[in-house]
Amino acid sequence: MLILSPGVGTQGGSAGETIRAGASAVIVGRSLYRADDPHSVLEALRRDMGL
Numbered sequence: 001m002l003i004l005s006p007g008v009g010t011q012g013g014s015a016g017e018t019i020r021a022g023a024s025a026v027i028v029g030r031s032l033y034r035a036d037d038p039h040s041v042l043e044a045l046r047r048d049m050g051l
Helices: 015-020 038-048
Strands: none
Touching: 015 038
């Protein structure tokens, strides 16, 4: 079963905790498109998820 989890980043959720809790993928929209440096935000999210 595919589990998508919204509310990561801007809304305060942790991408890593979400994946460890069983989500298949996290939805991170505003965290990236509103960031001054989206690449840095993406790298931080990847580190948090252990990627």
